[in-house]
Amino acid sequence: MRKAWWKEAVAYEIYPRSFMDSNEDGIGDLQGVISRLDYLKDLGIDVIWVCPIYRSSNNDNGYDISDYQDIMTEFGSMADFDRLLAEIHKRGMRLIMDLVLNHTSDEHPWFMEARSSRTNPKRDYYIWRDPRDGAEPNNWESVFTGSAWEYDELTGQYYLHLYSKKQPDLNMENPAVREELVRMIRWWLDKGIDGFRVDAITHIKKLPGLPDLPNPNNLRYVDSNPGHRNIAGIHEFLQQFKREAFADYDIMTVGEASGIPIAEADRWIGEEHGALNMIFQFEHVNLDFGLEGRWDYAVWDLGELKKIMHKWQTGLEGTGWNALYMENHDQPRSVSRFGDPVHYHKESAKMLATFFMLMQGTPFIYQGQEIGMTNVEFPELSDYRDVEIYNYYRERLLDGKDVSETMRRIAYRARDNARTPMQWDDTLYGGFSSVVPWIRSNPNYHEINVEQQLTDPDSILNYYKALIRLRKSTEVLIYGKYEAVLEEHPEIFAYSRTLGNEAYLIVLNFYGTTPEFQFPAEWSGRHPEVVLTNYERSDRSFDPFTLNPYEAIVYRVN
Ligand code: TEU
Ligand code: CA
DSSP: OOOOHHHHOOEEEEOGGGTOOSSSSSSOOHHHHHHTHHHHHHHTOOEEEEOOOEEEOOSSTTSSEEEEEEEOGGGOOHHHHHHHHHHHHHTTOEEEEEEEOSBOOTTSHHHHHHTTOTTOTTGGGBOEEOOBTTBOSSOOBOTTSSBSEEEETTTTEEEEOSSOTTSOBBOTTSHHHHHHHHHHHHHHHHHTOOEEEEETGGGSSOOTTOOOOOOOTTSSSOOSOGGGSSOTTHHHHHHHHHHHTGGGSOOEEEEEOTTOOGGGHHHHHOTTTOSSSEEEOOGGGGTTEETTEEEEEOOOOHHHHHHHHHHHHHHTTTTOOOEEOSOOTTSOOHHHHHSOTTTOHHHHHHHHHHHHHTSSSEEEEETTGGGTOOOOOOSSGGGOOOHHHHHHHHHHHHTTOOHHHHHHHHHHHOGGGGTSOOOOSSSGGGGSOSSOOSSOOOGGGGTSOHHHHHHOTTSHHHHHHHHHHHHHHOTHHHHOEEEEESTTOSSEEEEEEEETTEEEEEEEEOSSSOOEEOOOGGGTTSOEEEEEESSOOOOOOSSOEEOOTTOEEEEEEO
């Protein structure tokens, strides 16, 4: 296994709009991030991924970029950014930026020029088609619901937008577009940033001819039209970005790559030829999709979770590297999905932390996850902010669907679950801001907040610190081989990590039950020692014993 700094790092994702407001306008900003860097350092963080902070029309909170080389007004200035980068480096941490290549804002000067006439030199930076029988050029649906095409009156053509209509897709087939993007990437890398999280990267190539294709938005692991998901030829684009930009710098890159099967992982992230270092796969966070797709919910299955994790853990052994995560700014809160925030908030949040942080790969903690922030249920549609929610609500209404069921689905699945303000303390608005925040706070900030957890030795936050320390204390938990243990057990998830003669065993009860556990017989004769647990426990015995609800035990096996 080849060593690398980014394999040994623990990363933390910041959604700047909701992290910390420094100037009392209710919107998080760069100075706010700077003011909390010591907190992140103290937690044990090495790499900070900051979601888009570029100039934006803010239809999709920064993922609609109108100037790649400027800073969003609400977040601050380029001087603030330079200071942020310097302050991060000063503390021995690194910064990776969000790289959005698939689309720009419709307010980007490229698009404004492109839409001005059919013959404008920038026209071909985007994807334009004539109407088909007076309507959309094909049947593709946007990831955010509804048609992926928007009609433009002035020139009488449609443009393609896989996301919101304010996010026109770039035409990656055009070499001039790729050249512009390479220039922009190098500009940021020359500033000294340490890498990128590459947004929606599976979608940058479209199937030639843009044919009608089924929109399988109602299948379990597939959440977008096959016309723009991992299309043959995409690697030529990716390799160009690697060759002409990434490869010249000592950076880390992680692609957001829904829909890439493990069989193709080598082409994406293989140590020899992959264009990227890591990808975020989506299979485990899509487990609770219902039969009607993403907005429908189903009970997830532990057996399936095991299969997915084992597959990615063993599948990349020695050839690639996993990006480990349970949450991000697009996902509901993990303790609300996979734990029990009502009866076992602390226990289940700690168990889930142990579960993903000790696997082989680079862990990404999402802001608030380290204190066990939960989903929120807003009473009114108008409390939500996400463009995707409004698109979905509108379509359900048009289809005559039941409103209360729609609101239930939104409460469960909404990306806004992850976007409520960071809960720093129990003062008004959780210490995020002194004025009304851009999105309502989760009222449970009175109980769940950083300040309280810093002083409570038994808190989720202090458990995360201990877990990060443990992970960094030994190469076994970084480079060690992963093996599944008790694969068939219906309640317990267990795995081992081994390197040379050293071994760790991680035992996790995924339910509020009390199953019996027995140390695997093949390790008899060795000496298990508890090094971390979310209950009081010191058993070293090989006799069977009962696990507590959501118990997590980390053994060093001597
Ligand atoms: O998300 C991309 C995204 O939602 C899809 O790639 C996803 O994998 C799937 O197809 C839909 O379930 C990124 C950002 O993380 C998100 O916040 C942005 O809204 C989006 O890109 C557009 O930039
Ligand atoms: Ca602000």
